[in-house]
Amino acid sequence: MRTNRHLMWISLLPGVALLALAGPCSAQVTAYQEQQQMGMTSHIGNLTGSATKGAAAYRRFCVGCHGPIGDGEGENAQWIDPKPRNFTLGVFKCRSTPTGTLPLDSDLFNTVGRGIVNSNMPRWLPLTDQDRADLVAYVKYFSPRFATEKPGAPIAIPPEPKLTAERVKAGQEVFNKVQCWKCHGVEGRANGPSADTLTDDLGRPIRPFNFHDSTRFKCGETDQDLYRIFMTGLDGTPMPSFSDNIKPDEAWDLVFYLRSLQPMHSPERALAEQLGLKPVNPNAPAPQNNK
Amino acid sequence: MQVNHRTKFVVLPIFLLLGVATLLLTRNVSAAGDGSIAGTVKLNGTAPHMKGIDMSKDPYCAKAHANDPAKMENVVVGSGGGLQNVVLYISEGLSGSAASATPSEVPVFDQKNCMYTPHVLPLDVNQKYKVTTSDQTTHNIHPLPQAGSGNIGWNKSQPPGAPPIENSWKAQEVAIPIKCNIHPWMHGWHVVVKGPYAVTDGSGNYTIKNVPAGSYTVTAWQEEYGPQTQKVTVAAGQPAKADFTFKAK
Numbered sequence: 299m300r301t302n303r304h305l306m307w308i309s310l311l312p313g314v315a316l317l318a319l320a321g322p323c324s325a326q327v328t329a330y331q332e333q334q335q336m337g338m339t340s341h342i343g344n345l346t347g348s349a350t351k352g353a354a355a356y357r358r359f360c361v362g363c364h365g366p367i368g369d370g371e372g373e374n375a376q377w378i379d380p381k382p383r384n385f386t387l388g389v390f391k392c393r394s395t396p397t398g399t400l401p402l403d404s405d406l407f408n409t410v411g412r413g414i415v416n417s418n419m420p421r422w423l424p425l426t427d428q429d430r431a432d433l434v435a436y437v438k439y440f441s442p443r444f445a446t447e448k449p450g451a452p453i454a455i456p457p458e459p460k461l462t463a464e465r466v467k468a469g470q471e472v473f474n475k476v477q478c479w480k481c482h483g484v485e486g487r488a489n490g491p492s493a494d495t496l497t498d499d500l501g502r503p504i505r506p507f508n509f510h511d512s513t514r515f516k517c518g519e520t521d522q523d524l525y526r527i528f529m530t531g532l533d534g535t536p537m538p539s540f541s542d543n544i545k546p547d548e549a550w551d552l553v554f555y556l557r558s559l560q561p562m563h564s565p566e567r568a569l570a571e572q573l574g575l576k577p578v579n580p581n582a583p584a585p586q587n588n589k
Numbered sequence: 590m591q592v593n594h595r596t597k598f599v600v601l602p603i604f605l606l607l608g609v610a611t612l613l614l615t616r617n618v619s620a621a622g623d624g625s626i627a628g629t630v631k632l633n634g635t636a637p638h639m640k641g642i643d644m645s646k647d648p649y650c651a652k653a654h655a656n657d658p659a660k661m662e663n664v665v666v667g668s669g670g671g672l673q674n675v676v677l678y679i680s681e682g683l684s685g686s687a688a689s690a691t692p693s694e695v696p697v698f699d700q701k702n703c704m705y706t707p708h709v710l711p712l713d714v715n716q717k718y719k720v721t722t723s724d725q726t727t728h729n730i731h732p733l734p735q736a737g738s739g740n741i742g743w744n745k746s747q748p749p750g751a752p753p754i755e756n757s758w759k760a761q762e763v764a765i766p767i768k769c770n771i772h773p774w775m776h777g778w779h780v781v782v783k784g785p786y787a788v789t790d791g792s793g794n795y796t797i798k799n800v801p802a803g804s805y806t807v808t809a810w811q812e813e814y815g816p817q818t819q820k821v822t823v824a825a826g827q828p829a830k831a832d833f834t835f836k837a838k
Contacts, residue, residue: 387736398743442737476748477727480647480771491646495773499733499742531744536770538729538746542754581648 338444340403340435347403347431349439355429356436363418368440378418381502383534388441389499391532392517397539399450400443406434408518415514416507453529455522456546461554463569469555472548474578476540478528481506484577486559491580496536504535509559524553624823627796628830630675630789630809634837636666637813642774649726650703650772659774662708663813664837671793672835674709675811676764678782679797680818682805688784691715695755698767698777700728700747705767705777709812711786712779714761719753727771730754732779734765740781744770763810778812800829809833 340347357366365372368385375382383390392409393401410430413421422430438444459465473479481496483489486509498504513519517527529549531539544552558570642659644650665673691713699706701723712718720730727748734740739760747754758765758781769775780786787795797807802825809817814835823829 389742397745398741443741447741476746477771480727492771492773496770497773531746533742533744536729536731536744538731538744538770540746543746543748543751 338435338439340407340431340438342404342407342427342431342434345427345431347428347433347435349432349435352429352432352434352436355425355433359422359425360433368437374418380417380498380504381500382418384500385437385440387534388443389534391534393450393530393533394452394526395450395530396453396541397531397533400447402449402452403431403434403438406437407431410434412518414516415512416516453526453541454546455525455529456550458521458553459547459550461565461569463573465551466554466558466566466569467573467575468548469551469553469558470575470578472544472552473555476543477580478552479578479580481536482509484580486510486556498536499534506536509556510561513560513562521553521557524556525549528552623799623801624826625796625798625828626677626679626800626805626807626821626823626831627794627828628677628832630672630677630793630795630811630833630835631670632664632666632672632793632837633670633834637664637837639664644703644772644774647703647726647772649724653702653724659702659704661774662704662776664811665708665791667791667793669792671789671791672811673789673791673793674707675789675793675795675809675833675835676709676711676780676782676786677788677795677797677807677809677831677833678711678780678786679784679800679805680782680808682803683784684801684803687799687801690784695719697721697753698779700724700730700769700775703728703772703775705775707777707788709764709778709780709788711788712758712781713786714781714783715757715759717755717757718779719755720747721753722747722749722751725749728769728775729771730767731770732765732767734758734762738762740765763808763816764812780810802826807831809835811835813838 338349361372362374363372363378363382364370364385365375370382370384372382388400390401390406393405395401407430410422410433413419479490480492481490483493488506488508490506493506496504496506507515515523515527517523517532529539529541529544531537554566557564557566560567639660639662642661644654644659662674667673695717696710696712697719698710699721703724703726710718722728727746729744729746731744733742740758740762745754758779760781761783762781764778764780767777767779785797785799787797789795800823802823804820804822807819807821817833817835819831819833821829821831
């Protein structure tokens, strides 16, 4: 009798196994909804941001441009160029992570604090760090990508080497080799042969950065920020990632050369003047890749 | 104690049976003589005019096409009205294992003379592909998958002599546009499907190989004219036929 009962339970086993397998499959569908209900969080250093808390600040400060559903179609958007970011796509320019991956929470946090030059996105300095962390969590909640993917591994930036004239000169060779001038122009004046045909991922016209405009970039102002920009690429824009083709040492050379193009008096610029560096000549025979 | 022993004896055969059953089931699917679907895709009507491409902004590209002016490749018609670059795949009727098997060959998507070769690259989900450059000018490869498709876009530069970029697509998507921002005329497609596929040659001919016996819906996709479907039945080890005709707009 006892044995029989055991047998009965055992015959049920395959069915139970099937049910157990089916469980996670249906759970996957609702993972995003669950996240939405529970509230997305962000982690920056010791700070923990919560989407539920960020909602109020978003409705007060961000909704005008980024819109109530985060699609970048707020009521001011029609007057703005470049257009406000569409958060629902989960694609961000300023990342420390490789192209095609999600940014770190700290990347979004820094963007809120830094603002984006040459755009209507101001520096949100009046907001406390906690407010910014909450806003980051709320921004993440707009894209299903944050519920299903992890951010990429940040690109490592080695310590900045000592600036030398050789490095500035080598930087110009990198500038020529990977052909930054195709868009940015031989003097970095955003007037390269491809500059006027550029569009962003949504097909809207976009112009390359003019190095003579500002000492600040869209994604920061330090040498490390500049290094990061061309190694990660600015997703959603024509700016590609160069991390496969520029070695870390060459990347620093390029940083020094780009600095020499900028409007302020800088040690890099002084060195370039001393060297008598002329703008690269795109009509010279194509550079041979012997390295 | 005795009961426990008994349980073991009962459980073991059950698992063995289950194992054998799954083996047999999967065998049934793949062991049947694989057939194929072949045919011709034609364009009915006058082929639209393909605009010439002005590459003068990049002297390297212009020089490469000095004797052979470049044209758009949205509709490429060969002799006898055969339509090139049409992707054919099985959109319905594939059993699990035939749909999920990933081919091991790694197709190459080359940038040559400032054009994509091939212009349309069909791929299986998770199949590896390589992006290479044969050009002495910098390109950037910028795939733009649809948001929410399960595929994620990226954007990488490829200067002259750069190593190939190896990648794959996670989800089915017909089709992912590929562009180069530096050369705005460069436009190609990755067509990501599940299961066996084929692409038409210069005469519009195609053969989808390794199709198990069964009844299927075959879809033909052309970038300008969109998809067309047809029901096809494949007998074990036998070739089946499916011709398609697209109407010129």
